Amino acid sequence: MVAFSKPLAAAALFAGLASAQSFQRLGTCPDLGCIIPPDQADFLAGQRFDIRLEIHAPVNGTEATGNPNPDENFEFTIERVGGNRGKQAGSKWFKVPEPKLEKWSFGWYEDFFARDAKTPSMVNVASKAYRKVHLDEAGEYRATLKYDGKTTTATWTVRSLEEVRKTRNVLFFIGDGMTTNMITAARLIGHKSVNGKYQTKMAMDSFPVLGHAMTHSVDTFMTDSANSATALYTGHKSTVNALGVYVDSSPDVFDDPKIESIAEIFHRVYRGHVGIVSTAGVWDATPAALTAHTRDRGEYPYCVDSLLRGTNNTAWIDWNGPDVLFGGGAEHFYSPALGGKTFNKKDYYEEFAKAGYNVYWNKTSLAAAPNTERALGIFTVSHMSKWLDRNVYKKNLKDQANHPSGNKGDAQDEPGLKEMTLKAIDILYQRSKADKRHSSQGWFLMSEAAQIDKMMHALDYDRALGELLELDDTIKASIAKLKELGELSNTLIVVTADHGHGFDVMGSVDTKYMDAQKDDRKKRNAIGVYQFSGKSQYINNGEVSYSEGFPTNWTPRYSLFAGIAASPDRRENYKVNQNGVREVTTNTPGRPANDFYANAKDTPGGFVINGTLPTDEPVGVHSLTDVPVFAMGPCQELFGGVQNNIDIFFNIANCLGLSRTAHGKGQDPIGN
Numbered sequence: 001m002v003a004f005s006k007p008l009a010a011a012a013l014f015a016g017l018a019s020a021q022s023f024q025r026l027g028t029c030p031d032l033g034c035i036i037p038p039d040q041a042d043f044l045a046g047q048r049f050d051i052r053l054e055i056h057a058p059v060n061g062t063e064a065t066g067n068p069n070p071d072e073n074f075e076f077t078i079e080r081v082g083g084n085r086g087k088q089a090g091s092k093w094f095k096v097p098e099p100k101l102e103k104w105s106f107g108w109y110e111d112f113f114a115r116d117a118k119t120p121s122m123v124n125v126a127s128k129a130y131r132k133v134h135l136d137e138a139g140e141y142r143a144t145l146k147y148d149g150k151t152t153t154a155t156w157t158v159r160s161l162e163e164v165r166k167t168r169n170v171l172f173f174i175g176d177g178m179t180t181n182m183i184t185a186a187r188l189i190g191h192k193s194v195n196g197k198y199q200t201k202m203a204m205d206s207f208p209v210l211g212h213a214m215t216h217s218v219d220t221f222m223t224d225s226a227n228s229a230t231a232l233y234t235g236h237k238s239t240v241n242a243l244g245v246y247v248d249s250s251p252d253v254f255d256d257p258k259i260e261s262i263a264e265i266f267h268r269v270y271r272g273h274v275g276i277v278s279t280a281g282v283w284d285a286t287p288a289a290l291t292a293h294t295r296d297r298g299e300y301p302y303c304v305d306s307l308l309r310g311t312n313n314t315a316w317i318d319w320n321g322p323d324v325l326f327g328g329g330a331e332h333f334y335s336p337a338l339g340g341k342t343f344n345k346k347d348y349y350e351e352f353a354k355a356g357y358n359v360y361w362n363k364t365s366l367a368a369a370p371n372t373e374r375a376l377g378i379f380t381v382s383h384m385s386k387w388l389d390r391n392v393y394k395k396n397l398k399d400q401a402n403h404p405s406g407n408k409g410d411a412q413d414e415p416g417l418k419e420m421t422l423k424a425i426d427i428l429y430q431r432s433k434a435d436k437r438h439s440s441q442g443w444f445l446m447s448e449a450a451q452i453d454k455m456m457h458a459l460d461y462d463r464a465l466g467e468l469l470e471l472d473d474t475i476k477a478s479i480a481k482l483k484e485l486g487e488l489s490n491t492l493i494v495v496t497a498d499h500g501h502g503f504d505v506m507g508s509v510d511t512k513y514m515d516a517q518k519d520d521r522k523k524r525n526a527i528g529v530y531q532f533s534g535k536s537q538y539i540n541n542g543e544v545s546y547s548e549g550f551p552t553n554w555t556p557r558y559s560l561f562a563g564i565a566a567s568p569d570r571r572e573n574y575k576v577n578q579n580g581v582r583e584v585t586t587n588t589p590g591r592p593a594n595d596f597y598a599n600a601k602d603t604p605g606g607f608v609i610n611g612t613l614p615t616d617e618p619v620g621v622h623s624l625t626d627v628p629v630f631a632m633g634p635c636q637e638l639f640g641g642v643q644n645n646i647d648i649f650f651n652i653a654n655c656l657g658l659s660r661t662a663h664g665k666g667q668d669p670i671g672n
């Protein structure tokens with residue numbers, strides 16, 4: 001027993017540190033010397049990135065050492081394991097001037113008790129940042145930081161990838177928040193089954209390769225769309241809310257260490273043509289992560305500027321704007337004179353027009369747009385209208401004051417994901433074909449069904465599944481379009497999600513029986529599980545009213561008994577809300593402010609389901625589940641099996657031949 005006393009004391013000393021969980025001093029930095037990118041980071045050969053070094057001197061709290069002054073004479077070295085350059089100082093290795101010393105302080109809460117008591121632990125920091133460096137040779141690198149007589153090391157890996165381009169084009173679909181469970185439910189309501197046999201299938205069902213991807217963040221096991229998009233586009237996992245950067249501890253949200261994205265690398269290596277399409281505001285995390293570099297995804301005006309000019313911060317990245325940018329989010333484009341909230345108070349329709357873009361505000365003008373010119377299509381204020389409202393409950397498009405001009409009228413002529421994606425393919429195809437440099441031919445298009453996620457947050461499952469079926473319809477139409485253009489065999493198509501929600505279907509609900517019951521407990525007996533679940537009633541006999549692959553009846557008597565693993569307190573009636581998106585929350589009379597109650601008004605006949613989330617969480621939240629990865633085309637085989645979300649970046653980059661070592665310039669079978 002005595003023999004254990006010393007290790008135990010040491011363990012107790014670090015107990016405060018090890019317990020940092022809900023809050024962390026800095027997620028990528030377990031000790032007091034921080035190297036970012038952190039230990040275990042993987043890189044594409046030639047990928048541009050920043051290095052941030054931080055020395056932390058805790059002033060108070062459980063980590064305080066009695067010395068509040070960070071070592072300002074820290075030393076940073078790099079070596080390639082087994083390489084012949086030996087160990088060199090960072091500035092010598094990268095042939096850059098020694099960065100200047102920066103200093104700041106920050107506070108963090110050690111746990112929820114400290115948060116409630118508002119007693120942050122304070123930390124003084126000394127730091128340096130190396131900007132826009134790259135590692136060109138495959139292999140393992142050791143980064144070492146020596147400070148205060150201590151050492152932090154990070155092992156970095158530059159993946160060894162063939163420098164051969166295997167695909168001309170990449171069509172990358174992201175179903176935001178989409179899980180296998182949702183795809184199963186969408187198939188059930190959108191496709192007819194006879195005696196247990198589906199008569200039609202989802203387009204996703206036809207993909208030859210299926211994998212699973214893990215979605216966790218660099219420092220938490222739950223993710224949001226910002227850092228998961230960063231993982232998918234850069235091959236580096238980051239922190240919740242961060243776009244294209246690792247998070248540092250400095251107060252400036254624009255100086256965090258950046259990582260070059262697939263769009264930026266594709267542009268740098270080939271001057272390749274890039275398209276970005278989303279049903280969200282184009283400044284939202286998934287589209288913006290292709291060009292934005294900030295730890296705060298809420299910097300929407302900056303995100304818009306980054307889409308046009310790349311990162312503004314000392315022109316870190318060579319970027320010339322996408323060929324195509326389609327989505328919502330007009331409030332960060334139109335002039336502040338009309339109420340727009342824009343970067344540096346400029347009119348971003350004008351900024352894009354000055355850079356050679358034609359600007360489109362509706363489906364009709366988009367369809368007529370020349371395929372040879374750069375196109376900006378912004379079709380609504382905020383996120384775009386949902387498939388269900390655009391196609392079934394059209395009255396809900398009225399009185400939205402969401403016209404993209406900012407004139408407070410309604411956007412009544414919105415394209416859907418399908419129209420935007422097909423037009424984007426046409427433009428990318430034409431423009432890349434016309435490119436004089438052969439190697440510049442080919443394109444990368446990211447198309448996001450953004451509102452699967454947004455509608456799942458709102459617990460509006462009908463709208464979420466409508467968005468998913470629209471994505472599937474878009475995939476089907478895109479495959480047909482590529483075939484027509486003769487580009488299908490030259491195009492890697494990947495369909496995946498950035499994270500999931502804990503949604504599933506457990507049976508059916510007899511809504512007539514439920515309506516007839518008076519008390520909440522009896523209403524639950526309207527739910528039919530197992531043999532009482534019956535068949536899907538969302539497809540009537542053979543009739544097709546919208547197009548194949550969508551329900552013909554959104555208000556069947558027997559609806560889906562669907563639910564989500566964790567939610568706020570809410571009401572549920574298992575019926576589609578015909579009056580628009582379900583109201584997310586209301587403050588309940590007699591309850592404290594910020595104590596939310598969801599879907600209170602738009603669930604007549606329903607009952608109360610008490611939630612399990614923290615009482616100030618107004619909407620449903622993301623879940624841990626792995627997400628599906630579907631692949632078709634060149635390199636499809638790389639995407640099978642269980643993988644990490646960063647592997648999707650490396651596989652796409654590999655297929656495009658974007659890995660560039662110091663020796664080869666890479667081969668481009670498509671160019672010559």
Ligand SMILES: *[C@@H]1O[C@H](CO)[C@@H](O)[C@H](O)[C@H]1NC(C)=O
Binds near residue numbers: 119
């Ligand atoms: C640390 O010091 C700051 C004042 O500098 C104080 O506000 C904070 O409550 C202290 N934190 C702890 C954990 O004692």
Ligand SMILES: *[C@@H]1O[C@H](CO)[C@@H](O)[C@H](O)[C@H]1NC(C)=O
Binds near residue numbers: 254302312313314344
């Ligand atoms: C970008 O540059 C402009 C002018 O050079 C400056 O006003 C602005 O603050 C910069 N923004 C960022 C995010 O660095």
Ligand SMILES: *[C@@H]1O[C@H](CO)[C@@H](O)[C@H](O)[C@H]1NC(C)=O
Binds near residue numbers: 360413
């Ligand atoms: C669509 O936009 C064009 C201008 O780009 C405009 O002339 C036309 O009236 C708009 N159509 C609708 C239905 O709003």
Ligand SMILES: *[C@@H]1O[C@H](CO)[C@@H](O)[C@H](O)[C@H]1NC(C)=O
Binds near residue numbers: 520608609610
């Ligand atoms: C829900 O929780 C509230 C307390 O927050 C309680 O008064 C009510 O009875 C619960 N309702 C159900 C249906 O469990």
Ligand SMILES: [Zn+2]
Binds near residue numbers: 177
């Ligand atoms: Zn979400």
